[in-house]
Structure formats: C-alpha cells, structure tokens
Amino acid sequence: MTGPNILKGRTWVWPDDVNTDIIIPFRFKARTNDPVEMAKYCMYGFDPEFYKKVRPGDLFVAGKNFGGGSSREQAPVAIKYSNVVAVVAESFARIFYRNCFAIGLPALEVPGISKQVKQFDEIEVNLQDWSVKTRDGGAHPALKVPEFLRGLMLEGGLVEFYKKHKSFLWEKLEAVPA
Amino acid sequence: MTVPLRPDILNDNSLTFAEKIISIRAEGGEKVHHPGEITVLPADMAMAQDSTGPLAIKVFGEMGVPKVWDPSRIHLVIDHTFPAADEKVANLHHLMRDFAKKHGVRLVEGSISHQHLLENHIVPGMVLFGADSHTCQAGAVGAFATGIGSSEMAAVWASGKLWVKVPESLKVNLTGQFKKGVYARDVISHFIGMVGEDGGNYRSIEWKGPAVKALSMASRACISNNSMECGCKLSVFEVDPATQEYFRSVNRKPMYEVHAGTKARYKDEYDIELDKLEPKVAEPGNVDKVKAVEEVEGTPIDEAFIGSSTNGRYEDLLVAAKVLKGHKINSGTRCIVTPASRLVFEQAIKEGLAEIFLQSGAVFTNATCGACVGTHLGVLGENEVCISSSPRNYVGRMGAITAKIYLSSPATAAASAIEGKIADPRRYL
Numbered sequence: 033m034t035g036p037n038i039l040k041g042r043t044w045v046w047p048d049d050v051n052t053d054i055i056i057p058f059r060f061k062a063r064t065n066d067p068v069e070m071a072k073y074c075m076y077g078f079d080p081e082f083y084k085k086v087r088p089g090d091l092f093v094a095g096k097n098f099g100g101g102s103s104r105e106q107a108p109v110a111i112k113y114s115n116v117v118a119v120v121a122e123s124f125a126r127i128f129y130r131n132c133f134a135i136g137l138p139a140l141e142v143p144g145i146s147k148q149v150k151q152f153d154e155i156e157v158n159l160q161d162w163s164v165k166t167r168d169g170g171a172h173p174a175l176k177v178p179e180f181l182r183g184l185m186l187e188g189g190l191v192e193f194y195k196k197h198k199s200f201l202w203e204k205l206e207a208v209p210a
Numbered sequence: 211m212t213v214p215l216r217p218d219i220l221n222d223n224s225l226t227f228a229e230k231i232i233s234i235r236a237e238g239g240e241k242v243h244h245p246g247e248i249t250v251l252p253a254d255m256a257m258a259q260d261s262t263g264p265l266a267i268k269v270f271g272e273m274g275v276p277k278v279w280d281p282s283r284i285h286l287v288i289d290h291t292f293p294a295a296d297e298k299v300a301n302l303h304h305l306m307r308d309f310a311k312k313h314g315v316r317l318v319e320g321s322i323s324h325q326h327l328l329e330n331h332i333v334p335g336m337v338l339f340g341a342d343s344h345t346c347q348a349g350a351v352g353a354f355a356t357g358i359g360s361s362e363m364a365a366v367w368a369s370g371k372l373w374v375k376v377p378e379s380l381k382v383n384l385t386g387q388f389k390k391g392v393y394a395r396d397v398i399s400h401f402i403g404m405v406g407e408d409g410g411n412y413r414s415i416e417w418k419g420p421a422v423k424a425l426s427m428a429s430r431a432c433i434s435n436n437s438m439e440c441g442c443k444l445s446v447f448e449v450d451p452a453t454q455e456y457f458r459s460v461n462r463k464p465m466y467e468v469h470a471g472t473k474a475r476y477k478d479e480y481d482i483e484l485d486k487l488e489p490k491v492a493e494p495g496n497v498d499k500v501k502a503v504e505e506v507e508g509t510p511i512d513e514a515f516i517g518s519s520t521n522g523r524y525e526d527l528l529v530a531a532k533v534l535k536g537h538k539i540n541s542g543t544r545c546i547v548t549p550a551s552r553l554v555f556e557q558a559i560k561e562g563l564a565e566i567f568l569q570s571g572a573v574f575t576n577a578t579c580g581a582c583v584g585t586h587l588g589v590l591g592e593n594e595v596c597i598s599s600s601p602r603n604y605v606g607r608m609g610a611i612t613a614k615i616y617l618s619s620p621a622t623a624a625a626s627a628i629e630g631k632i633a634d635p636r637r638y639l
Contacts, residue, residue: 059585097407101439
C-alpha cells in the first residue's frame with residue numbers, strides 16, 4: 033500500500049546519540065543559507081561522502097537521542113534536502129524534534145526500533161496512523177504526538193502553514209492536555 | 211508589556227519552577243499547567259545569532275510576514291564567527307545587518323549572545339526564546355529561557371509567541387564547598403556524566419541546596435549554560451539574595467521571582483557534595499564520558515582553548531591567568547584565550563589578565579564563540595588533540611573529524627597548556 037501518507041524506502045541505520053555536529057558541522061552550515069548546499073554535508077561526521085550515497089526516498093532509523101546538541105535547524109534541513117523522507121528514532125533531542133515538525137520532516141519516536149531494522153532494509157512509515165512497518169511485516173506504533181504537530185508536519189511545516197492559513201496554529205491553541 | 215499578577219500560582223507550594231512560570235505567563239490561561247501539557251507562551255525577548263539568524267531571516271521572508279511583532283524585543287547577535295572569517299560568512303552577516311536595519315531590531319556584534327543578554331537585558335521571570343541551544347543559560351537568574359530553531363524563531367518574530375510543553379523537573383541538591391582546583395564547570399561535568407547526554411532531555415533542572423548561595427552569578431551561568439549538554443529545556447537557579455544584589459548593581463528590575471514549592475514533584479532528585487568533586491575531564495566524542503583528571507593526565511595535546519559561552523567569563527579568565535602567571539605555554543602547544551563578551555575583554559585588559567596571557571605565550575582574541583565552533587581562531591587539523599573549556603567535544607566540532615577534543619574547566623585547560631599534555635590544575639594553584 034502506498035499513498036501520500038505511506039513512505040516506503042531503504043533505511044540508513046544510525047547509532048545512539050547522533051548529534052547535530054555529526055549531522056552537519058558548523059563550519060559548513062555557517063557558510064551557506066542554501067538548503068541544497070547544506071545537504072552536501074549531511075552526516076559528514078560519519079561519512080563525508082554520504083551525500084553521494086543517499087538516494088531519494090531513503091529513510092533514517094536511529095537509536096536514542098537523535099539530533100542532540102546544537103539548535104541548528106540546518107541539521108534536519110540537510111536531511112530533508114538529501115531527500116530522506118522520514119526519521120525514525122528511539123528518541124529525539126528536544127530542539128531537533130521541534131525543528132523537524134517546523135520544517136515538515138516526519139520524525140517518529142519508536143522505542144526499540146533500531147534493533148528491529150538493519151542497514152538498507154526496506155521499511156514503511158505510515159504518517160496517517162503514525163507507525164512503522166518493518167521488513168518482517170511487524171507493525172510498530174510510534175509514540176503519540178499532539179494532533180496539531182502532526183498536522184503542521186503534514187502541511188509541510190511553519191512556512192507552508194503560514195502561507196496557507198495566514199496565522200500560526202498556536203494563535204488558536206489554548207491548551208492541549210497531557 | 212503588562213503581565214498578570216498571579217499570587218495564587220506563585221505561592222502554590224506544590225508546583226515546580228517550570229510549572230509556575232509557564233502557568234503565570236501562558237496566554238489566556240487561568241489555570242495551572244502540569245508536565246506534559248502544551249500551551250502558548252508570549253515572548254519577552256527573542257534572540258538569534260549568526261548561524262541561526264540568517265536561516266530565520268530567509269524563512270521569515272518565505273512566510274511573507276511584512277513586519278516583526280516588536281523590534282525592541284528582538285536581538286540579532288553576530289558572535290559565532292565574529293569578525294567574519296571569510297567572504298561566505300561575511301555575506302550572511304550582511305543579511306543580518308540588512309534585516310536589523312529594515313525591521314529596526316537590535317543588532318549586536320562581537321559578544322557571545324548569552325553573555326551579552328545576561329549583562330544587559332535578562333531579568334528574573336522573563337520569557338526568552340533563543341535560536342541557540344545554550345539560551346538556557348539565562349535560567350541562572352530565574353528566567354524561562356530555552357533554545358529553538360530558525361523557523362520557530364521566524365514564527366516568534368512574526369507572532370511574538372510559541373507553543374511550549376510543560377517539562378518535568380529534576381532537582382539537584384548542592385552541598386559543601388569546593389576544594390582547590392574545582393569549579394562550577396566540574397559540577398556540571400560531573401552531573402552530565404551522572405545522568406548522560408540525554409538525562410535532562412525535555413526536562414527543567416532546578417539547582418538547589420545550601421551550596422548555591424556561594425556560587426557567583428558567573429558560576430551559575432556556567433552551570434545553566436552547560437546543562438544543555440544533557441538536553442535540558444530549562445536549567446534554573448531561583449532568585450536569592452545574590453541574584454537580587456546583582457540586579458541592584460546593574461540597575462535592572464526583576465519581572466517575577468519564581469520559587470518552586472517545597473512540596474513540588476520532581477521526576478528525579480540528585481545530591482552533589484562539592485567537597486567530593488575533583489577536576490573533571492570529558493573524553494572525546496561524547497560529553498558524558500566524564501573522568502577525573504588523574505585518569506587522563508599525560509595525554510599529549512596540540513591546543514588548549516579557554517573561552518566559549520560556557521567558560522569565557524571574567525572569573526574563568528581570572529583563574530586561567532592565575533594558573534598561567536609566571537609560566538610559559540609548552541612549545542608544541544597553542545593556547546587560545548577568548549573572552550565571552552566585549553565587557554569581559556575590556557575587563558581582562560584593564561585588570562592585567564591580557565598581559566599575563568601574552569607573556570605566557572597564549573593568544574588572546576576578541577570576544578566570539580571562536581574555536582568552540584571550529585570555524586576560525588583555532589580550528590583543529592587532522593588527528594590534532596585539544597583540551598577545551600567549551601561545551602562540546604563531538605566529532606568534527608572544532609575542525610577535522612579525526613581531531614579529538616577533551617573538555618575541562620579553564621583551570622585544567624590552562625595547566626594542560628603549560629605542560630603540553632592534560633594536567634592537574636591543582637599543581638598551579
């Protein structure tokens with residue numbers, strides 16, 4: 033089954049604690065404002081040639097605390113403009129996670145997922161029911177996110193949302209219960 | 211900005227700092243917010259620097275918002291690569307200057323944002339969103355201060371507010387007194403080693419206990435700043451007589467003094483006895499690989515960096531100067547001293563520290579983030595080893611991805627510069 037809310041692709045599997053300095057070093061991102069250029073340095077800390085190896089539609093699966101460290105939005109931007117369509121991790125660092133939703137990059141928290149997936153396995157991410165299907169057919173629900181955040185991501189992030197609605201969603205958001 | 215007085219919430223004995231400050235400041239709310247709830251906070255201040263600001267400016271343009279919500283509350287700070295290291299950086303700096311001129315927002319060049327805001331603008335009880343992870347430094351004076359990314363910053367510029375989730379809180383009880391050669395940086399390194407890189411993720415850390423009152427504002431700022439390295443959302447010292455005295459001395463008036471209730475609920479509580487701490491060093495690659503200095507002593511280094519938003523304040527430079535005085539930097543080693551702000555820079559010159567640095571053979575630079583971010587003033591080459599008082603030792607942080615970074619207090623970095631290898635600072639104090 034495919035569709036706009038089903039993302040099927042090859043995975044890159046990353047370890048725990050992949051920080052934003054690994055995802056895109058400061059010295060490259062401090063010298064450009066062009067997302068396509070940022071993508072050339074994606075995952076540079078692990079493999080400076082990564083940008084030549086990644087293919088459109090690939091996915092990331094990672095261990096705990098993906099995206100720790102710096103607030104640099106260039107990190108999820110570099111991933112998005114590498115045409116990686118979603119990031120699934122056991123957990124995310126706080127600012128990186130917010131940035132993913134803000135730029136419309138699907139980020140799903142699935143405890144235990146990094147043990148279920150091997151490098152280059154095909155997996156399926158379902159943005160509708162917010163889950164991941166692994167190669168063996170196993171379904172892994174992601175931790176729930178507030179509906180307004182999932183909606184923001186599906187609309188493409190803050191820029192697209194504002195262009196369409198001429199407001200930010202939190203202007204109507206009073207309180208979401210825990 | 212008029213802010214509602216909510217004595218009922220401020221005096222509620224069952225609430226943490228984070229619950230109180232979010233509840234009293236949350237928009238349109240008449241209720242108490244508990245951990246996990248999401249609400250909207252109006253910003254008193256918004257800050258972006260030269261590696262997040264240009265992207266925020268671009269995003270703001272793409273949104274098509276004609277003007278910012280309140281120019282007087284928006285600060286653009288050129289600090290990470292100041293002055294520009296090359297043409298590409300210079301062009302991004304220009305983008306910030308042009309935006310500042312067009313929208314009338316505040317522009318500062320050549321002081322680290324967190325230090326500049328603390329010296330000039332932050333007051334207890336305010337809400338600060340900063341496009342820089344170490345924004346949490348302002349928790350040192352009891353502000354709500356947290357880091358966000360560029361698109362969210364553009365949205366704050368446009369609307370003056372942002373959604374927040376109420377964090378769970380951790381409480382750290384500090385007791386005892388520092389032994390010789392041990393500083394605030396060793397406390398926070400020890401804590402990060404204890405809880406791990408994500409041990410504070412999504413959490414608000416409250417620093418409490420009898421030892422707090424002896425911590426200077428600079429030491430509190432160091433701890434709040436470096437708390438980011440365990441992922442926290444807030445890292446807070448409540449207002450106490452020392453904070454009040456500081457704000458009297460700089461003639462700024464607190465908005466609120468928020469104190470956690472004595473019956474507040476914490477996710478976890480920790481005790482740290484300062485007397486039991488020794489100088490700490492984090493080994494390369496992860497900030498939570500924290501060891502006692504003895505365990506890594508003797509490791510040869512190519513560079514020692516003393517500076518950054520974590521440890522580039524006057525008290526840090528003073529300790530470094532005390533260690534370096536009468537000594538020479540090892541001939542195979544570079545030692546770079548970079549103050550956190552223009553004010554610190556001027557004070558270091560006025561008080562004779564600059565002379566000590568220069569006589570020892572160290573390089574004393576302008577105020578900037580400098581070597582910490584690996585883009586100018588001390589970039590590491592392949593396989594080089596550095597000991598640094600900056601916050602991060604990640605792969606490629608300060609230059610080549612094969613370079614290795616050890617993290618320590620300024621005293622340990624200075625002692626290591628003298629010996630050309632990682633050294634115990636207590637020999638020089």
